[in-house]
Amino acid sequence: MTDTRCFHxxxxxxxxxxxxxxxxxxxxxxxxxxxxxxxxxxxxxxxENYYQHRTESANQVTDLNRRLQEELQVYDRKEIQKDFxxxxxxxxxxxxxxxxxxxxxxxxxxxxxxxxxxxxxxxLDGVEQVSVNLSTHEAQITxxxxxxxxxxxxxxxxxxxxxxxxWRADQQEALxxxxxxxxxxxxxxxxxxxxxxxxxxxxxxxxxxxxDMPEIYRDLxxxxxxxxxxxxxxxxxxxxxxxxxxxxxxxHLGMDVPVSIAIGGAYLASLWATFFSNGEVYYDxxxxxxxxxxxxxxxxxxxxxxxxxxARALTNLLPPSCLKxxxxxxxxVPVAELxxxxxxxxxxxxxxxxxxVLLNGSTSVNESMLTGEYLPIEKQQGDTLLCxxxxxxxxxxxxxxxxxxxxxxxxxxQLLQQAQQDKPAIAKLADKVAGxxxxxxxxxxxxxxxxxxxxxxxxxxxxxxSVLVVTCPCALSLATPAALTAATGYLHRMGLLVTRGHxxxxxxxxxxVIFDKTGTLTKGELSLTQVIPFDGCSYSQxxxxxxxxxxxxHSEHPIARAFIVHSDSDQQSCxxxxxxxxxxxGQGIEGTINGTRYRIxxxxxxxxxxxxEPPEHDGQWLLMSSNDQPLxxxxxxxxxxxxxxxxxxxxxxxxxxxxxxxGDAEPVVAxxxxxxxxxxxxxxxxxxxxxxxxxxxxxxGHKILMxxxxxxxxxxxxxxxxxxxxxxxxxxARTSADAVLISGNLERLADAFNLTIxxxxxxxxxLAWALGYNLAALPLAAAGMIAPWMAATGMALSSLIVVANAxxxxxxxxxxxxxxxxxxxxxxxxxxxxxxxx
Amino acid sequence: xxxxxxxxxxALILIAVAIKVFFWAVxxxxxxxxxxxxxxxxxxxxxxxxxxxKASNKVxxx
Numbered sequence: 001m002t003d004t005r006c007f008h009x010x011x012x013x014x015x016x017x018x019x020x021x022x023x024x025x026x027x028x029x030x031x032x033x034x035x036x037x038x039x040x041x042x043x044x045x046x047x048e049n050y051y052q053h054r055t056e057s058a059n060q061v062t063d064l065n066r067r068l069q070e071e072l073q074v075y076d077r078k079e080i081q082k083d084f085x086x087x088x089x090x091x092x093x094x095x096x097x098x099x100x101x102x103x104x105x106x107x108x109x110x111x112x113x114x115x116x117x118x119x120x121x122x123x124l125d126g127v128e129q130v131s132v133n134l135s136t137h138e139a140q141i142t143x144x145x146x147x148x149x150x151x152x153x154x155x156x157x158x159x160x161x162x163x164x165x166x167w168r169a170d171q172q173e174a175l176x177x178x179x180x181x182x183x184x185x186x187x188x189x190x191x192x193x194x195x196x197x198x199x200x201x202x203x204x205x206x207x208x209x210x211x212d213m214p215e216i217y218r219d220l221x222x223x224x225x226x227x228x229x230x231x232x233x234x235x236x237x238x239x240x241x242x243x244x245x246x247x248x249x250x251x252h253l254g255m256d257v258p259v260s261i262a263i264g265g266a267y268l269a270s271l272w273a274t275f276f277s278n279g280e281v282y283y284d285x286x287x288x289x290x291x292x293x294x295x296x297x298x299x300x301x302x303x304x305x306x307x308x309x310x311a312r313a314l315t316n317l318l319p320p321s322c323l324k325x326x327x328x329x330x331x332x333v334p335v336a337e338l339x340x341x342x343x344x345x346x347x348x349x350x351x352x353x354x355x356x357v358l359l360n361g362s363t364s365v366n367e368s369m370l371t372g373e374y375l376p377i378e379k380q381q382g383d384t385l386l387c388x389x390x391x392x393x394x395x396x397x398x399x400x401x402x403x404x405x406x407x408x409x410x411x412x413x414q415l416l417q418q419a420q421q422d423k424p425a426i427a428k429l430a431d432k433v434a435g436x437x438x439x440x441x442x443x444x445x446x447x448x449x450x451x452x453x454x455x456x457x458x459x460x461x462x463x464x465x466s467v468l469v470v471t472c473p474c475a476l477s478l479a480t481p482a483a484l485t486a487a488t489g490y491l492h493r494m495g496l497l498v499t500r501g502h503x504x505x506x507x508x509x510x511x512x513v514i515f516d517k518t519g520t521l522t523k524g525e526l527s528l529t530q531v532i533p534f535d536g537c538s539y540s541q542x543x544x545x546x547x548x549x550x551x552x553x554h555s556e557h558p559i560a561r562a563f564i565v566h567s568d569s570d571q572q573s574c575x576x577x578x579x580x581x582x583x584x585x586g587q588g589i590e591g592t593i594n595g596t597r598y599r600i601x602x603x604x605x606x607x608x609x610x611x612x613e614p615p616e617h618d619g620q621w622l623l624m625s626s627n628d629q630p631l632x633x634x635x636x637x638x639x640x641x642x643x644x645x646x647x648x649x650x651x652x653x654x655x656x657x658x659x660x661x662x663g664d665a666e667p668v669v670a671x672x673x674x675x676x677x678x679x680x681x682x683x684x685x686x687x688x689x690x691x692x693x694x695x696x697x698x699x700x701g702h703k704i705l706m707x708x709x710x711x712x713x714x715x716x717x718x719x720x721x722x723x724x725x726x727x728x729x730x731x732x733a734r735t736s737a738d739a740v741l742i743s744g745n746l747e748r749l750a751d752a753f754n755l756t757i758x759x760x761x762x763x764x765x766x767l768a769w770a771l772g773y774n775l776a777a778l779p780l781a782a783a784g785m786i787a788p789w790m791a792a793t794g795m796a797l798s799s800l801i802v803v804a805n806a807x808x809x810x811x812x813x814x815x816x817x818x819x820x821x822x823x824x825x826x827x828x829x830x831x832x833x834x835x836x837x838x
Numbered sequence: 839x840x841x842x843x844x845x846x847x848x849a850l851i852l853i854a855v856a857i858k859v860f861f862w863a864v865x866x867x868x869x870x871x872x873x874x875x876x877x878x879x880x881x882x883x884x885x886x887x888x889x890x891x892k893a894s895n896k897v898x899x900x
Contacts, residue, residue: 053880111874133871134871134877135870135871135873136870136871180870181864184869188857188861188864189857200846217839220846221846228850302872
């Protein structure tokens with residue numbers, strides 16, 4: 001593990017860096033071809049200022065490929081566009097060519113992204129106006145359809161490292177917008193009202209202190225204060241009353257109940273004092289209280305909207321389609337229309353749309369999403385292919401046997417629904433405090449009233465009221481939400497999107513972290529990790545790798561990509577060119593380099609005359625031979641994410657138990673566990689096994705955090721106390737998880753635990769402060785020594801302190817950019833591409 | 839002090855107007871993005887002329 005980080009996405013890069021891109025004259029390290037391509041596209045567009053302006057790192061990007069381009073072209077079809085593209089000029093114009101598309105952009109991390117997107121797109125032909133909303137990640141693009149196809153615009157967005165989805169502004173979105181605007185209105189009324197009432201209150205205070213204000217003026221000011229405060233109470237504070245009424249109906253004491261008692265009680269008493277010209281008025285306190293609380297709630301609302309939107313974006317994809325044979329021709333139809341016995345063609349790289357039987361030929365499929373097995377599985381004619389597995393090798397035809405509810409995936413989804421029902425609930429700290437608090441305040445108020453009615457009956461009511469106002473739980477009810485909102489927002493910017501509310505409070509109690517293997521701890525793609533030459537082989541390991549890379553350059557098999565990464569690292573090696581390259585399906589590849597015939601593949605293919613056994617049983621071993629003489633073994637495995645070792649180590653240091661729970665074969669899981677220093681692991685687990693495994697742990701009282709990506713992880717994700725999905729996980733996993741690791745950087749997980757500890761500390765400080773203030777003021781109020789102006793000042797100060805304290809969570813920048821702890825070299829040596837040439 | 843009798847109602851009218859204007863701004867969508875506009879002024883670049891996208895490159899060092 002090193003400190004080298006990708007210039008674009010700032011993920012760690014394993015040494016030596018393989019990819020570079022030139023930015024303003026300097027060669028910058030890149031983590032993957034995707035980031036390299038994006039950086040080059042940004043520089044080529046003259047927009048390298050982005051890297052100076054940005055305040056957050058970009059997300060790691062996947063490689064652009066032909067397939068994506070073809071898929072994007074589906075968006076050029078008018079019937080698909082009608083959902084999210086509308087004419088920019090009135091429809092009556094017959095020459096109408098200007099259209100506006102609403103898109104949702106995935107991958108926006110800071111304001112520089114908005115600048116980059118707008119400038120990059122506006123430089124394109126035919127684009128008239130682009131506006132990107134930083135809060136909602138919505139983009140409005142106005143362009144001339146005859147000059148540029150929509151798919152070109154989408155492709156350009158992908159080229160600079162973002163993803164674009166059609167944004168159908170549906171009812172839910174309209175509701176969010178309406179709620180947001182209504183809240184801003186409430187906030188404005190409360191804010192302006194508070195300022196005005198406070199101005200009158202200053203006059204009243206000074207009059208009260210100097211005791212020379214004529215009563216007529218005092219009453220006049222009180223009446224106008226009442227006029228201004230009334231809309232604040234009835235319009236701005238309405239949500240609190242509604243929520244309190246709801247709480248009382250279901251017999252649950254939330255924070256809204258004491259809040260409503262304080263606001264409503266003080267307002268009514270002030271009205272009474274105004275009209276009967278006696279006692280005290282608390283219009284200023286009431287308005288200010290409403291305003292502070294609304295501000296807190298508004299921050300909460302915005303965080304909630306942001307996550308709701310992001311969660312919806314995960315599901316806002318094109319309906320999946322497939323190629324179905326109709327009258328001897330293949331047509332693209334939505335998957336939902338498939339029936340059993342339909343014949344479907346599946347191209348390499350496509351997901352299989354339904355369970356089916358292979359009709360002709362053979363291929364291999366990747367079932368890692370369903371089983372966790374990372375190597376492609378060979379399928380012959382007559383074999384069953386499972387829905388959601390991915391075809392790797394050849395275009396094949398299948399006959400559909402099961403669709404929809406009957407498929408294997410659907411049975412996993414049923415398991416998911418069961419698991420969701422059994423999910424343990426996490427109690428909220430604030431609500432626990434609230435119930436206790438309400439009871440105390442009401443008891444004290446009754447006691448004070450009873451006490452004073454014996455001593456001075458005419459003052460009893462006013463003193464009781466001042467007790468209610470002083471103990472008004474303003475700071476108390478801001479304490480938790482302000483801290484949680486600040487922390488959630490910070491996590492989001494760090495690349496961890498929290499989609500369910502209980503995550504931050506729940507993380508504190510987690511003692512057991514369970515990882516899936518394929519795609520979570522590993523990258524889910526194959527790479528070359530070891531080269532073992534035979535005795536007497538005259539080539540060096542490097543030469544062997546380069547020879548293999550030259551041959552594999554002619555193949556599109558996932559295994560080939562493991563070699564090609566190496567050839568990029570060393571430009572001179574690419575001089576070699578393989579001729580007459582032939583792919584033998586399921587066997588290997590053969591070709592001629594500089595007149596010598598080489599073969600790479602299964603042992604019985606590379607050296608048919610001799611039965612050679614791989615040096616070890618686990619992992620996938622390929623044999624390379626020249627003219628029937630064995631040269632070396634290549635070991636191909638799914639490489640670990642570079643930050644995995646460090647993350648697991650940090651989790652161990654925090655005292656968490658880490659478990660590896662995988663559907664993959666035992667030797668592979670054991671090796672992965674060993675290289676990560678994970679002591680507990682379980683292999684060959686079906687989705688049922690995984691779920692029962694965590695439920696058994698939960699019965700023992702453990703609190704479980706599960707991190708996974710595949711469809712086979714979905715039931716466990718739903719059943720775990722808290723679940724996280726990787727950013728590139730299957731859609732189902734992402735939508736059923738409580739949080740999504742958008743950046744794909746596992747270290748964010750350890751950061752999240754750190755942040756939780758800090759958050760809890762801040763919540764505790766806040767609660768302690770708020771309770772302490774209330775307790776200190778209570779005896780003074782009960783003794784009748786608190787004037788309205790003291791109550792107002794104290795409340796304002798304690799609220800501001802609580803909010804300012806919570807905002808400190810937002811400033812923990814160093815968390816995201818903290819350099820790696822150096823790890824032991826043996827850990828790093830086992831993993832990553834560096835191992836092959838070591 | 840007598841001026842209060844005119845000035846306070848006058849202030850009330852001004853508040854009403856201010857709230858009215860604010861409501862209009864909310865409905866106009868001016869509060870839909872509270873983060874972007876704050877940053878966008880910092881990135882002010884002269885609008886580049888509309889030219890085919892590949893030709894707009896800055897000088898790239900080899």
